[in-house]
Amino acid sequence: MKSMPPPNSSQVASDLTPNLMASASPAGEGEWLGVRPGAGGPLGADVTSLPPAEGPAMQATVDWLSFHRRWGVLSDATLRALARSLRLLSVAAGTHLYEAGQTPIGLYLVKWGSVEIYRQSPVGKTHILYRNAGDLCGYMPLFAEPAEPGQAVYEASAIAVTASEVWFLDRRDFEQLIQTYPDIQTPINQLLTQDLYRFAQRLTHEQARIQGLQSYIQPVPSLDAFIGKSKPSQKLAQQIAAAAADLAPVILQAAPGTGKTFVAGLIHRRSGVSDHPFIEVNCAALPRNALGQVQTEILFGQPATGELGVIELLERGTLLIDNVQLLAAADRDRLSHYLKTGTLTPVSGGEGNSMPSPLSPLDGNRALTTWVRVIVASPHAFDWPGIRCHHLKLFSLSQRKQDIPDFAQAFLTQFCRALGHQPLQLDPADMRRLISYDYPGNLGELAAILRRAVMMTPPEQTIVPESVLWSVQSPKNAFRVDLLTQVPWLRRWLLSRWWPAGVWWLVMALFIPVTVLGFVGPQSRDSSLTLNLFWAWWWPFYLFLFAFVGRLWCAVCPFMITGEWLRTLSLGIWPRQLKPWPTRWLNRWGGWVLFAGFGVIYLWEQLWDLPHTPYLSSWLLLSITAGAVIFSQIYERRLWCRYLCPIGGMNGLFAKLAMVELRSLQQVCGSQCQTFGCYRGSGATPVSFVDALATEGQATDGCPLYSHPAHLADNRDCVLCMTCLKACPHRSVQLNLRFPATDLLEGHQGSGAEAALLLLLLGGVLMHHTPQILAWFDLEFLAIDADHLLTSLPVVIILLSIPALLIYGVHQLTRGYNRIAFRHENRLLPDYTTIVYAYLPLTLAANLAHYTPAAITEAGQFLPVVARTFGLSGAGWPTLTWSLDVAQFLQGVTLLSALAFSVYPLQRITQRSFGSYWPHLALMLVLTIAFFKLMM
Numbered sequence: 001m002k003s004m005p006p007p008n009s010s011q012v013a014s015d016l017t018p019n020l021m022a023s024a025s026p027a028g029e030g031e032w033l034g035v036r037p038g039a040g041g042p043l044g045a046d047v048t049s050l051p052p053a054e055g056p057a058m059q060a061t062v063d064w065l066s067f068h069r070r071w072g073v074l075s076d077a078t079l080r081a082l083a084r085s086l087r088l089l090s091v092a093a094g095t096h097l098y099e100a101g102q103t104p105i106g107l108y109l110v111k112w113g114s115v116e117i118y119r120q121s122p123v124g125k126t127h128i129l130y131r132n133a134g135d136l137c138g139y140m141p142l143f144a145e146p147a148e149p150g151q152a153v154y155e156a157s158a159i160a161v162t163a164s165e166v167w168f169l170d171r172r173d174f175e176q177l178i179q180t181y182p183d184i185q186t187p188i189n190q191l192l193t194q195d196l197y198r199f200a201q202r203l204t205h206e207q208a209r210i211q212g213l214q215s216y217i218q219p220v221p222s223l224d225a226f227i228g229k230s231k232p233s234q235k236l237a238q239q240i241a242a243a244a245a246d247l248a249p250v251i252l253q254a255a256p257g258t259g260k261t262f263v264a265g266l267i268h269r270r271s272g273v274s275d276h277p278f279i280e281v282n283c284a285a286l287p288r289n290a291l292g293q294v295q296t297e298i299l300f301g302q303p304a305t306g307e308l309g310v311i312e313l314l315e316r317g318t319l320l321i322d323n324v325q326l327l328a329a330a331d332r333d334r335l336s337h338y339l340k341t342g343t344l345t346p347v348s349g350g351e352g353n354s355m356p357s358p359l360s361p362l363d364g365n366r367a368l369t370t371w372v373r374v375i376v377a378s379p380h381a382f383d384w385p386g387i388r389c390h391h392l393k394l395f396s397l398s399q400r401k402q403d404i405p406d407f408a409q410a411f412l413t414q415f416c417r418a419l420g421h422q423p424l425q426l427d428p429a430d431m432r433r434l435i436s437y438d439y440p441g442n443l444g445e446l447a448a449i450l451r452r453a454v455m456m457t458p459p460e461q462t463i464v465p466e467s468v469l470w471s472v473q474s475p476k477n478a479f480r481v482d483l484l485t486q487v488p489w490l491r492r493w494l495l496s497r498w499w500p501a502g503v504w505w506l507v508m509a510l511f512i513p514v515t516v517l518g519f520v521g522p523q524s525r526d527s528s529l530t531l532n533l534f535w536a537w538w539w540p541f542y543l544f545l546f547a548f549v550g551r552l553w554c555a556v557c558p559f560m561i562t563g564e565w566l567r568t569l570s571l572g573i574w575p576r577q578l579k580p581w582p583t584r585w586l587n588r589w590g591g592w593v594l595f596a597g598f599g600v601i602y603l604w605e606q607l608w609d610l611p612h613t614p615y616l617s618s619w620l621l622l623s624i625t626a627g628a629v630i631f632s633q634i635y636e637r638r639l640w641c642r643y644l645c646p647i648g649g650m651n652g653l654f655a656k657l658a659m660v661e662l663r664s665l666q667q668v669c670g671s672q673c674q675t676f677g678c679y680r681g682s683g684a685t686p687v688s689f690v691d692a693l694a695t696e697g698q699a700t701d702g703c704p705l706y707s708h709p710a711h712l713a714d715n716r717d718c719v720l721c722m723t724c725l726k727a728c729p730h731r732s733v734q735l736n737l738r739f740p741a742t743d744l745l746e747g748h749q750g751s752g753a754e755a756a757l758l759l760l761l762l763g764g765v766l767m768h769h770t771p772q773i774l775a776w777f778d779l780e781f782l783a784i785d786a787d788h789l790l791t792s793l794p795v796v797i798i799l800l801s802i803p804a805l806l807i808y809g810v811h812q813l814t815r816g817y818n819r820i821a822f823r824h825e826n827r828l829l830p831d832y833t834t835i836v837y838a839y840l841p842l843t844l845a846a847n848l849a850h851y852t853p854a855a856i857t858e859a860g861q862f863l864p865v866v867a868r869t870f871g872l873s874g875a876g877w878p879t880l881t882w883s884l885d886v887a888q889f890l891q892g893v894t895l896l897s898a899l900a901f902s903v904y905p906l907q908r909i910t911q912r913s914f915g916s917y918w919p920h921l922a923l924m925l926v927l928t929i930a931f932f933k934l935m936m
Helices: 009-015 055-067 076-085 171-180 182-216 231-244 260-269 310-314 329-341 401-419 428-436 442-456 488-495 498-520 529-549 558-573 583-607 614-634 639-644 646-657 666-672 723-727 752-768 770-776 786-821 832-857 859-869 884-910 914-935
Strands: 022-026 033-035 086-091 096-098 106-112 115-121 124-131 157-160 164-170 250-254 278-282 317-322 372-378 390-394 660-664 733-737
Touching: 055 076, 076 086, 076 164, 076 171, 076 182, 086 106, 106 171, 124 182, 164 171, 171 182, 182 278, 182 310, 231 260, 231 390, 250 260, 260 278, 260 317, 260 372, 260 390, 278 310, 310 317, 310 372, 329 372, 401 428, 401 442, 401 666, 428 666, 488 498, 488 723, 498 529, 498 558, 498 614, 529 614, 529 646, 529 832, 529 859, 558 614, 558 639, 583 614, 583 639, 583 646, 583 752, 583 786, 614 639, 639 646, 646 752, 646 832, 660 666, 660 723, 723 733, 752 770, 752 786, 752 832, 752 914, 770 786, 770 914, 786 832, 786 914, 832 859, 832 884, 832 914, 884 914
Parallel strands: 250 372, 250 390, 278 317, 317 372
Antiparallel strands: 022 033, 022 086, 086 164, 096 157, 106 164, 115 124, 115 157, 660 733
């Protein structure tokens, strides 16, 4: 049996937009009445009270019936009685005449239009019959003999597929007509015989259809299915709405796991064929022939064996063909031909064997229309010339980071319900892991990760433990441990008012009197508290802490605190707008100004003997403080600290070796943050995540160094003030414990001025041992002090320059050696300013070794020094010191450790094997031996 074709293309637009209103009147002319179909029963329940048709209206119905081949066989009396009982209903497309399970109230005679009779099955609508002009609908239950009286119901549903006019005949009137005019059963019996024959054929077809489609049916998303909030997702939602408005083919460009089936199902769900099956065929899973080509009988059928393809079996609905790029050119042409003409070309035939699809319109005067929507998906750009298509591109999950929190919660809810687990939530650490991951498998991988997380979370817990997300790790977080997560009290303390503002008072309570005592106190080293704290305590322990906490000192630096306090005071007296930073000039020249400032400090220290002159040491402290105060009065935030402070420049350089870093991931900040309070400042921000602290999301003025934690490439521009931690409402800031010198190992980008400062600091170690070096060359007679500047200044400058000259010479030697030894390979080493950073561990170690004797032999005399500073003898006061031998042992351990540690950074910076950079290793060994001899 062949089913009736669908309406032509001019009717499609209206057919796919159901209108739930219909009008009714008695047969012929009369007043039209509004009826709400399906509201409480079949169509026509509200028109039975209308008076029977009479006069011209009834005669027009009699004339129509008499001219019809089926009803014209009835007698005139029968036709007139039938016409008097009919009620004419005007039915909009998409309106149900009756639905399966409803109690029949009469039958329906189609005057014009098309009505579809169908049953619902696992593959959508089945057993489809079409009723056209002169056909009856809904008569079978009136002849059925139910098990109990009054229990007959409709076994199928009837719906108008076009705007139609249908006569309704009430059940009681029908039963009266049969008793009075028995001949009326003749056309009905003919129709019943024809329907039974068609039904038997259709039943066989539907069984084959269900069997053929069952394994390809996909679930359909709900109408309110979540798509996402990101810009790509919102654009996708608009494209889905446009694609669902018609049956034009859809081309999805989508990588595996991006949700092709979901998007195709959503298009199907929101379209006019949503009550028909949604089928997916993955070309990658189809069998292949001996040539490796995909066999497409499943799609197009195989007439030689009588096998029908899914397109023909589907009849109506949506077909997703995934990995369409795997189809051979001939198969793509068949698919293109089908979309253009509505006819199928069998796999074994050519154009001459074109086999019309059962669903293809047969009206040659109208444009061809198919009720099977085809959606093809490919990971690459794909097009069908000559066919109007909707083009949708699904972005990877790594490009839609903003959607991950919502997707994650949706998956959690789904899996908790499916696995019988109580509802679970993700804390900020979990979410940070999920957002920072790149997801090679896209949404499918995210779903698999969260399903496993639900299965591994103990039943009594309501928050997913971070440990179950062990496989979700951003490359930037490799070999790192977030101390704020692992040590919860640390987060609470850093968020409190004690850090750093509370510590400022303690620092200033010590800084001010120590600086003043440098001017008014004793001027000898063993009696000056200023010299003891500055040279025996601050310098060695300050340098020692660099390897652990980086620029932490800068967060409580008294130079900066003085500048901040005086600026606040001046703005209260004289309100004004502070100037923005001249960033372009500072980025170019600020590093060189800083380098020059540190060079001046070195000259001042060596020629005027600052370590043994308290008042000059105090002047040094005041000079640096003056720079911070002056620039704080002119420019906003802390320009001095970031660009011009000599001590800050050294701090930023050595902080690159630290085992601690403060970072936040760009993916987290970019997808979740709207305020950027950590960078530019903001008011208090509400915090709503699980276990949020009351001190999170604070109002701040933004980072004092204008650094965004997600944009930090190294530790140089972070002073660990924790402004970003206090401001962040998403808990995306991390305080990571990491491998030392990681900044040098992960794509480090230095600068010429910073490299020059590094070489200056390394030369400073030689400068500190000027007498020993002069003794090596029998130049002890040269006086190195401020009274002999003409001879002292060149000697000090030469000593400061020796490391730069040595490293430059060795680097040129190494490059030349590589050109000769590896002339057939690309063995060029990095440039000079890049290779210099490999000497950073040795530079820090040499400076720390220089100050170690002061820490070992002098720092423990703090109490006697305090006593002597205030005029007491200090005799008998407790001390804690060690011999010089201990200091020398620690110096040796420090230097040798730095030498051993420098090998790995050197290899990572050069990206070469040992044979390519051994001259630099030799120079490091020579410098280590030289420092050891100088300090011992």
